Amino acid sequence: MTLWLDVEDLFHYALKNPRPSGIQRLSFEMYVALRELLGEGVRFCRHDPVANLLRTVSWEAVEALFIGLMEPPTPSRPAPDASRAAPPGGGLARALAGRLPLAMRDPLIQAVIAQRHALAAQKAALGHGGRVLRAAPTLLRPPASAGAEQLASAGEDIRQLARPGDILGVLGSPWFHPDYSGFLARATEGAPLRTALLVYDLIPMLRPEWCDAGLVRVFSRWFRNFAPIADRLFSISDATARDVERWAVREGVSLPHPVETLPIGTGFSGPSVTAPPVPPAGLAPGSYALVVSTIEARKNHLLAFRAWRRMLEGMPPESVPTLVFAGRIGWLVQDLMQQIENSGHLGGKLVVVPDPSDAELVALYRGCRFTLFPSLYEGWGLPVTESLSFGKLCISSDRTSLPEAGGRFCLYIDPENITGATEVIRQACTDDALIAGHEAGIRDGFRPVPWRRTAEVLATRLGLQAA
Numbered sequence: 001m002t003l004w005l006d007v008e009d010l011f012h013y014a015l016k017n018p019r020p021s022g023i024q025r026l027s028f029e030m031y032v033a034l035r036e037l038l039g040e041g042v043r044f045c046r047h048d049p050v051a052n053l054l055r056t057v058s059w060e061a062v063e064a065l066f067i068g069l070m071e072p073p074t075p076s077r078p079a080p081d082a083s084r085a086a087p088p089g090g091g092l093a094r095a096l097a098g099r100l101p102l103a104m105r106d107p108l109i110q111a112v113i114a115q116r117h118a119l120a121a122q123k124a125a126l127g128h129g130g131r132v133l134r135a136a137p138t139l140l141r142p143p144a145s146a147g148a149e150q151l152a153s154a155g156e157d158i159r160q161l162a163r164p165g166d167i168l169g170v171l172g173s174p175w176f177h178p179d180y181s182g183f184l185a186r187a188t189e190g191a192p193l194r195t196a197l198l199v200y201d202l203i204p205m206l207r208p209e210w211c212d213a214g215l216v217r218v219f220s221r222w223f224r225n226f227a228p229i230a231d232r233l234f235s236i237s238d239a240t241a242r243d244v245e246r247w248a249v250r251e252g253v254s255l256p257h258p259v260e261t262l263p264i265g266t267g268f269s270g271p272s273v274t275a276p277p278v279p280p281a282g283l284a285p286g287s288y289a290l291v292v293s294t295i296e297a298r299k300n301h302l303l304a305f306r307a308w309r310r311m312l313e314g315m316p317p318e319s320v321p322t323l324v325f326a327g328r329i330g331w332l333v334q335d336l337m338q339q340i341e342n343s344g345h346l347g348g349k350l351v352v353v354p355d356p357s358d359a360e361l362v363a364l365y366r367g368c369r370f371t372l373f374p375s376l377y378e379g380w381g382l383p384v385t386e387s388l389s390f391g392k393l394c395i396s397s398d399r400t401s402l403p404e405a406g407g408r409f410c411l412y413i414d415p416e417n418i419t420g421a422t423e424v425i426r427q428a429c430t431d432d433a434l435i436a437g438h439e440a441g442i443r444d445g446f447r448p449v450p451w452r453r454t455a456e457v458l459a460t461r462l463g464l465q466a467a
Contacts (some may be wrong), residue, residue: 001165001464002194003038005031006054007062008047009172019328019355020069021294022382023200024164025268026236027064027172030198033455035059039467045158047177052186054168055155070358077115107271159191166191167462170230171198175222181229184429187311196462197230199223199259201379202243203298210298210376212331224251235257236380237401245377253286262458265451266385268358275362281324281351285367286353288322288431290392292371292383295337295352296330299417300374300397305336308346311429317349321369321429326353365390370428370435373397374415381405388446393422395428409442422431 012022020028034042044062045054101413168188174180184195204219205210212217227233227244231256235241241259248255279285293299308323323346329337340350353360364372371387373395378397387394396402398412406412411428413421427434459466 001123001167002161002163003034003042003043003148003167003169003459003464004045004054004162005034005042005044005169005171005463007031007044007057007172009174009176010062011046011065012176013173014065014069017067019065021328021371022067022380024066025171026200027198029265029268030454030458031059033207033451034459035392035425036316036466037150037452037459037466041464041467043158043161047183047187049159049183054158054187056158057155074174093281103448105309106184116387123306135136162191162193165463166193166258167196167231167464168193169196170226171202175219177222177366178218180222184226194231195229196232197227197233198234198236198262199227199240199244199379200236201240201377202247203377203379205247206243207298207377210296210332229251230256232257232462233257234461235261236264237261237378237404238256239401240379260461263449263453264380264382264385265454266389266448267451275359275366277363279363280356280360281365283322283324283351285365288324288368289370289425290324290326290364290371290387291373292326292364292386293373293375294327294330295325295333297332297378300337300376301325301333303374303415303418303421304425305339305346305350306374306418307425308349309343310418311426312346312420314348315426317347319430320349322348322351323350324364324368325350325355326364328355336372338415365392368392370395372425373402374413374421375399375402376415378402378405385448388442390444391439391446393428393435393442395424400462407446409438409446410456411438 010024010027013020020428030046031042044057044059046057047053048055074314102111121122138210168184176182202223204216205223208216228248233244235244238261241261244257244259279288291301291304294417295301304325308320311320329352340346340352345351347414353364356364365387371383371392373381373383373387373394373396375381375397378399378401381396381404383404384394384396388406388409394406394410396406396410396412397415399415402410403412413424415421456466
């Protein structure tokens with residue numbers, strides 16, 4: 001049996017974003033682990049929107065794209081070609097697309113991609129005849145370094161390769177597609193394929209107030225249309241599994257199987273990094289508290305800002321660590337960013353490190369006094385387990401999946417109780433024994449989950465055999 005993984009969302013994400021978010025990191029780690037576990041029993045496919053097909057794409061192409069996201073371009077190393085699917089104009093088109101509402105942006109990008117595919121196919125047909133046309137789109141070909149067997153099957157319609165028992169795995173974020181379930185129905189018609197879907201969270205449906213309105217529409221349409229027809233449903237936490245099951249009851253949807261939770265790995269492989277000896281932005285080791293995540297309303301950076309404001313009003317400035325926000329600036333935080341600017345970054349006590357590299361993140365984690373993750377809603381909580389993997393105490397929200405991620409190793413706060421949260425944070429800022437005790441507990445008891453374990457559980461539940 002073969003596990004076919006739809007990776008179109010990763011290529012789509014790379015059109016508009018310079019760095020991966022949690023979903024791209026998590027799905028890529030699963031791809032790496034599944035490939036190591038299953039060998040040739042796992043293969044990858046992309047969308048051909050012209051012919052309504054899923055076509056094979058090499059692992060080398062997938063890996064190269066992700067590494068390109070992990071290693072931002074430098075003058076000596078240009079950015080990787082995102083499968084030549086970017087709109088004409090490169091960076092300018094990406095910047096313009098980023099200004100559009102999601103509900104307009106993603107269908108527009110899909111139309112541009114389809115147009116480019118069609119033009120490439122027409123050009124190929126004129127130059128080389130129908131044989132090349134049938135092999136289009138050329139962007140699905142693997143690199144020249146691929147072996148003869150890979151080259152022979154490059155860009156093939158997976159319906160011609162699928163065998164009884166094969167599974168199409170949807171482990172990423174394909175809700176950008178305006179008609180994902182319809183596309184899959186057409187692209188797999190007649191093929192003996194079952195489907196398996198991994199659900200990260202239902203935040204756009206359950207808490208739309210924290211999301212872009214376009215995302216709420218496209219995500220809701222995707223999930224309502226696809227989840228009920230997927231043969232197997234998996235989730236990244238028990239909290240998300242409960243959300244899906246409650247949604248099914250509320251909507252009167254009969255799920256074919258109970259939602260199954262996968263153990264989520266800790267840490268990321270990616271390219272090796274050499275962290276600088278000291279943290280970025282002139283930060284001294286031990287002098288700051290760290291918040292790692294996209295800066296958006298749901299992540300609740302506002303709580304941290306207000307807690308630091310209160311501490312600075314009642315404590316000597318030298319007793320208050322610097323607060324560091326490390327992450328891309330997202331949506332619904334215009335007011336917060338203006339407050340940060342108006343306050344002079346809390347008199348210099350707040351530092352924003354936008355789009356940090358992996359090397360910068362490693363240095364920031366190693367040098368922080370503790371981390372803070374006051375999110376209002378999560379599907380899992382990668383920053384929590386990352387913090388623990390570096391041996392650092394995390395002061396985490398007590399909501400949704402976060403207690404699953406942090407276990408007994410975190411200090412938990414109510415993310416809507418500023419007064420209570422400020423007191424916990426104040427204690428962590430001033431009590432060295434508290435920090436030392438928690439770090440000792442983490443060192444002695446925390447055991448990171450290897451990504452191979454994630455792959456093994458998924459493979460076992462799908463009935464796939466290790467290579």
